Amino acid sequence: MLDEKLIVAGxxxxxxxxxxxxxxxxxxxxxxxxxxxxxxxPETRGGTANCSVTISDETVNSPVISKPDSLMIFNKPSLAxxxxxxxxxxxxxxxxxxxxxxxxxxxxxxxxxEANDIALxxxxxxxxxxxxxxxxxxxxxxxxxxxxxxxxxxxxxxxxAQFIDLNKQALEAxxxxxxxxx
Amino acid sequence: xxxxxxxxxxxxxxxxIKAGADAFYGYPITPQNELPEYMSKHMKEHGRVFLQSExxxxxxxxxxxxxxxxxxxxxxxxxxxxxxxQEGISYMAGAELPAVIVNVMRGxxxxxxxxxxxxxxxxxxRGGGNGDYYLYSLAxxxxxEAVDLIKESFDIADYFxxxxxxxxxxxxxxxxxxxxxxxxxxxxxxxxxxxxxxxNQKGRDKNIINSLYLDPNDLEKHDLKLKKKYDEMKRDHQxxxxxxxxxxxxxxxxxxxxxxxxxxxxxLLEEEGINxxxxxxxxxxxxxxxAFDEIPKSVKDLLVVxxxxxxxxxxxxxxxxxxxxxxxxxxxxxxxPEAEEIVEKVKEIMGGE
Numbered sequence: 001m002l003d004e005k006l007i008v009a010g011x012x013x014x015x016x017x018x019x020x021x022x023x024x025x026x027x028x029x030x031x032x033x034x035x036x037x038x039x040x041x042p043e044t045r046g047g048t049a050n051c052s053v054t055i056s057d058e059t060v061n062s063p064v065i066s067k068p069d070s071l072m073i074f075n076k077p078s079l080a081x082x083x084x085x086x087x088x089x090x091x092x093x094x095x096x097x098x099x100x101x102x103x104x105x106x107x108x109x110x111x112x113x114e115a116n117d118i119a120l121x122x123x124x125x126x127x128x129x130x131x132x133x134x135x136x137x138x139x140x141x142x143x144x145x146x147x148x149x150x151x152x153x154x155x156x157x158x159x160x161a162q163f164i165d166l167n168k169q170a171l172e173a174x175x176x177x178x179x180x181x182x
Numbered sequence: 183x184x185x186x187x188x189x190x191x192x193x194x195x196x197x198x199i200k201a202g203a204d205a206f207y208g209y210p211i212t213p214q215n216e217l218p219e220y221m222s223k224h225m226k227e228h229g230r231v232f233l234q235s236e237x238x239x240x241x242x243x244x245x246x247x248x249x250x251x252x253x254x255x256x257x258x259x260x261x262x263x264x265x266x267x268q269e270g271i272s273y274m275a276g277a278e279l280p281a282v283i284v285n286v287m288r289g290x291x292x293x294x295x296x297x298x299x300x301x302x303x304x305x306x307x308r309g310g311g312n313g314d315y316y317l318y319s320l321a322x323x324x325x326x327e328a329v330d331l332i333k334e335s336f337d338i339a340d341y342f343x344x345x346x347x348x349x350x351x352x353x354x355x356x357x358x359x360x361x362x363x364x365x366x367x368x369x370x371x372x373x374x375x376x377x378x379x380x381x382n383q384k385g386r387d388k389n390i391i392n393s394l395y396l397d398p399n400d401l402e403k404h405d406l407k408l409k410k411k412y413d414e415m416k417r418d419h420q421x422x423x424x425x426x427x428x429x430x431x432x433x434x435x436x437x438x439x440x441x442x443x444x445x446x447x448x449x450l451l452e453e454e455g456i457n458x459x460x461x462x463x464x465x466x467x468x469x470x471x472x473a474f475d476e477i478p479k480s481v482k483d484l485l486v487v488x489x490x491x492x493x494x495x496x497x498x499x500x501x502x503x504x505x506x507x508x509x510x511x512x513x514x515x516x517x518x519p520e521a522e523e524i525v526e527k528v529k530e531i532m533g534g535e
Contacts, residue, residue, distance in 0.1 A: 021187075021358065028187040028360040036187075036358040040213060041296045062446035063357050063439060066520040 002032065002057045004142055005065045007082055009050035010074025010095070015129035019072065020051035022133065025151045026143045027055045035060040048077055055142060070140060072132050073099060074115075083108075093136050095128065111135060111178060118173045127163075127170035134174025145171040185360035190350070191216035193325050193361050194258070194284060197332040199224060200363055203282070204253040205231035207244040211263045212296045213352035214286035218258065238263045242270030249279040250391035252378030254336050258284035260352070261302050262293055264310075271345055272311025275408065276393025278377075280339035282332065283317070284348040286355035289516040297516025298352035300438060303493035306349050307467040314405050316412045318419070319347040319467040321437040325359040327464075330367050337370035338419075342411050343377075349466060351489065353439040353518060415468045422470035423462040426452075429480055430459030432528055435498050436487040437463045439518070444487055446521035451528055458528055466494070471501040483531050485509045487524055489517075 006023070010016045020036055027034035038051045052065040070091040073079045075098050086092060088107045097116030104110045113135045119128040137143055148171060152164050188196070195217045198206070206221040218234065225232035231248075235241040241257050248255045259267065264285045274281060287302050289295035309315045318338055322328040332348060339346040379389045395401035426448055427433060436444045441462040451458045459481065461473045484506050486495040492510050499508060511527040513519045 024358055025187050028185055031185070034187070034358075034360060037353065038356055040352070040356050060359070061449070062443040062521045063353055064443060064518050064520055066522055 002055060002142070004053075004055045004070065004140065005068045006053045006055075006070045006072065006136075007050055007065055007068045007085075008053065008072040008074075009048070009078035009082055012047045012049040014049075014074045015126065016049050016074060017051050019129045019133050020053045022148055022151055023053050023055060023143070025155065026147050029151065030143075030147070032057065033060050035063055037063045048075070048081075050078065050082070070136065072136055074129070074132065075099065076102065091136070091139050093132060093139065095132060097128070109139075111139060111181070113174060113177050115174070118177060119170060122166060122169050122173060124166055127166050130167045130170035131174040131177070134171035135178045136174075137171070138175040138178040145175060185362045187358055187360050188325070189216055189358050190325050190328060190354045190356060191286065192220045193329050194332055194348070194350075194355075195220035195224070196363065197329040198256045198282065198336075199228060199230070201333045201336045202254055203230065203256045203336065205233070205244075205248045205255050206257065207231075207233045207235055207241040207248070207255070208257045208259060209235055209238045209241050209263060211260045213288055213298075213355045214258050214260045214284065216355070217284065217286070238266035239270065242267040242274075245281050246270055246274055246277070246279060249274065249281050250277070250379050252375040252380045254280075254340075256282040256284070256336075258286065260286045260288045261290050261299070262288075264302065265305070268305075268311035271317070272309070272313055272315065273393050274345050275309070275311075275315035275317070276313060276404075277391050278343040278408075279345070279391065280336075280343050281345045282335045282339055282348065283345055284332075284350070287349065287351040289514065295516040296352065298439065298489060298518055299514065299516055300351055300440065300489040300493070301514065302349070303466065303488065303490060306347050307469065307497070315344075315408055316415070316467050317345050317347040318342060318415055318465065319349050320421070320464060321349045321466045322354065322464070323438055323442045323462065325354065325357070325361050326365075328354060329361050329363060330365060331464075333367045334370075337368075337372060340372050340375070341370045342415070344411060347467075349438065351439055352516075412468075415465075416471075419465065420468050420470040420472050421464035422473040423464060424473060424476060425460040425462060426457070427459035427461070427476070427478060427481070429457045430478065431457045431480055432459070432483045432485060432532060433477060433481045434458060434460040434485050434487055434524070434528075435463070435494070436460060437466055437494065440487050440489050443519055443521050444524055447524035447528070450521055450525050456528065456532065463494075469497045469501065474501045477506075481506065483507050483509060485511060485524075485528060485531060487519065488512045489519070490514050
């Protein structure tokens with residue numbers, strides 16, 4: 001049974017909110033229950049931002065996730081804030097380009113993804129969130145990259161449409177990063 | 183139609199458009215800004231009115247004017263902004279004008295904070311402004327329920343000729359969930375608005391929209407007329423949901439997004455072999471007293487859970503009439519309780535007997 005509770009956290013401007021939203025849009029397209037909730041308020045570019053995403057075959061109850069199954073961590077302050085909440089044997093996907101030389105919990109599955117470096121190699125640092133998403137999907141297999149790209153084609157219209165190809169490459173690169181490290 | 187993933191504030195705005203709202207007047211405040219933002223873009227497409235006023239006071243008086251002219255009107259704000267609108271809301275109840283008012287609650291008092299809260303419970307359920315009046319007040323727990331209730335709320339407001347309050351919090355406003363906008367919602371039998379000040383082109387008797395009655399005999403008669411409406415709301419239009427109550431040893435009483443957190447607590451307690459039920463008021467005015475008549479004998483305690491320091495607990499005490507011990511758990515200031523906190527509180531109550 002599908003019942004995934006995920007927190008995505010990082011700096012404002014890293015695309016944390018969009019990363020979570022793409023998962024919820026994808027769930028909606030597949031008629032799977034989902035709930036997305038952002039931290040909101042004084043968060044700005046450079047400040048911290050996070051969102052909670054629940055994807056479930058069951059009705060979604062509490063919008064607040066106290067014990068996530070997975071974390072996507074984009075920066076150091078987010079690791080300190082959310083790692084203690086992660087379930088035992090949960091998935092900890094970290095942006096290793098920014099989060100390094102830190103002690104990770106030993107009772108969880110840690111995936112260190114050089115997301116910024118990989119995105120830079122693809123030509124745009126802003127695609128780091130899609131590298132992270134590609135890695136997360138390769139680990140959890142909740143949705144395929146193809147399904148996420150289908151959401152982008154629906155949502156990224158006008159000027160944003162030009163980023164779909166780059167994002168697609170970033171998703172694949174994230175997937176590859178997980179496969180080669182395994 | 184397939185479900186659409188939308189943010190709560192936007193979904194509530196679209197629901198109002200689908201319900202035939204003719205005009206929106208409002209003033210920005212976090213955490214409800216996406217509602218007027220959505221209206222600013224889409225009301226015009228439907229040939230309707232969107233107006234950002236210079237203040238909340240102006241907005242509610244525009245609502246008064248448009249409602250008086252017979253239009254279907256809506257405004258939205260968050261706690262401090264709703265406080266500013268109270269004078270106008272009282273005038274509308276006095277002048278018997280229908281409107282839908284959305285309060286996306288945030289922490290208070292004063293400017294408070296911008297995170298989710300249910301701190302306006304008493305203000306909402308006691309009328310809020312001066313005089314003998316109440317608002318039919320609905321507290322949805324999900325976006326689907328919020329959308330369905332908003333679609334119906336315009337009919338309810340027209341039926342009673344009284345403002346309806348949609349009482350949600352920042353959580354509902356900011357979250358995204360899949361919503362089906364085409365679900366059938368109840369249609370109320372509505373008479374024509376023969377009372378509206380809509381130009382009088384047919385030479386009928388003059389219509390006057392007013393809340394001033396200088397003769398005490400007239401005002402008392404008017405107050406009693408209003409009271410009849412509130413009596414009817416209490417008698418025929420209470421709404422609530424009973425969850426897992428059949429074999430419950432303890433029952434939570436919670437509304438809105440807090441009830442939703444409590445649903446998870448109930449599941450967690452079930453895994454530990456504890457039967458916990460819940461009474462979920464959907465109308466917070468009229469308070470669903472009938473739900474308390476349905477409490478089975480197995481229930482030994484009531485636990486009121488709110489995102490405030492304890493406001494609905496007084497209504498629970500009134501309807502409980504001293505029958506069961508009442509406990510309270512609340513978080514305030516913008517903190518949403520986690521399901522586990524409520525689980526601990528339930529276990530503490532049950533272990534303490």
